[in-house]
Amino acid sequence: MKRVRFRRREGLVAVTFLLPSAIGFALFYLIPFGMGLVYSVLNRTVGGSFVGLANYQELLNSDSYRKAVSNTFWFTAVNVPLMLVMSLGIALVLNRNLYLRQFLRMAYVLPLVVPVASVVMVWQVLFDWNGSLNAWMHAAGLEQIDWMKSAWARGVISVFYLWKHMGYNIILFLAGLQGIPRDYYETADLEGAGKWRQCYGITLVYLTPTMVFVVLMSIMNTFKIFRETYLIAGDYPHDSIYTLQHYMNNMFIAMDVQKLSAAATLMVIGIFIIVALLLRLEKRYTQFME
């Protein structure tokens, strides 16, 4: 009886802690999201009437939307695993007793804090048609490539993404690695498990929670890559790097609120599915660990 009362009091306390955040969050995120949902089934923003899923149908029939969805999907599907493997690999190496460890870690993390707009110029100098990379390729007797105006643009943006966000994940993995007790490896050694077996059976298993976190952050950052793309290539970049955010931005400029809202709603559903899957995965593994 007393316990129940205590719990309820804790609920009240929680409300006071949450209130400032909740008010602003509702006003600037939840309500806008709800409004978006409503707009997506109306035919006009002001005084519109219900048109069901017509906007969605129109959206799905639009070529540029389909292009944007598939580009966004592939960008995430390719780069998040790539990010996972590369940052884990570098973290594994950095975890050993290397010289200059401090300096190296710093070098890998530094791109994270450099504002994108500050290095866009360098990026352009490197990847322009007349740029340095082409100069080197020309000197080596190779064919010039129009990096930003061909399918290669995807690769350039990937490099930018990896360059910028790898440091953050390396820090996370280093922490995860240090959190694994040494004696697990010693026991494995005694039982005759090889290095690869240890890596596979101990390191990777105990890094699972870190990996879920890394994947979450990496996905979030692939959505943010729009900023980089926009700064390098503008409103209408090459087809291969035209993402959902470009689409939504352009719909906004064109004042096509219905399509924008429908696209936003579909994106939210997509993100919801990803988050649900990740949380389920995490639950399964942490249960197994305890």
Add this chain to the structure above:
Amino acid sequence: MKKKGFIRNLSVTLVMACIGLMMILPIVITFTNSLMTEQEIRGNYGLVGKMPDITQGEPSVFVNLKLIPDWLSFEQYGNVLLATPTYLFMLWNSIAMVVAIIAGQTVVSALAAYAFAKLRFKGREGWFRVYLMTMLMPFQVTLVPNYIIADKLGLMNKASAIILPGIFAAFGVFMLRQFMLSIPYALVEAAQMDGAGHYRIFYRIMLPLMKPGIAALIVLLFVDYWNMVEQPLIFLEDAFKQPLSLYLSRIHKEAQGNGFAASMVYMTPMVLLFVYAESYFIEGVQMSGIKG
């Protein structure tokens, strides 16, 4: 045996150092180029963005990426910091907005994170998931309704149209909650035994322990909002209210040379903050990642 280990260690270090140097190369290029004269820059990079001239046959003219300036010059810095007040104006806009957002989001989300990490209430998991989802959503998703809300609240073309949504963004709540999960609950219980209420526990115990988490959040928020492009592009029409990040993205077409100096001016506070808070930052990021 020992010697073999040494050589292996050295070669691995060398490979890692090479990759590391490539990572900081864009920063180094920006720095050295910021010390060139306007003329040298134009000579080197005038070709960027020019279409290949087909009439001249094989296009084989290239920009000249140079690391060492011919002559040390602070001309570009003079142009940016003294001759063009617009830069300073926009730099000030950036600082004002970012500081307001960081201060606001840190306070608001530290409070909310305490509730999510250490208090039990109905619907806790559900609400947290809602926060998590909005954190992942790109800004464009709620663009139109946000525009309308800003309009209704009379925020259009005002810095608050950027600052207020920034303060209430979910990222801080998420990050600090993760960090707080790594602080043992036993501390809260022990304090309760001693008769402390939750406000007191929050203020006296959690806040001091959360220093690395808060430092990490501040650095990450600084990175993110110092960088913002989309929001000011839409909410701030008046050029005198825009942050430097927007101007910097246009500057390459107008004044290439100044671009490098402006870029340096723009990244320096970021880099200094990072160097100053590095150990805290790394500890904070690590703690928030351990719990998954």
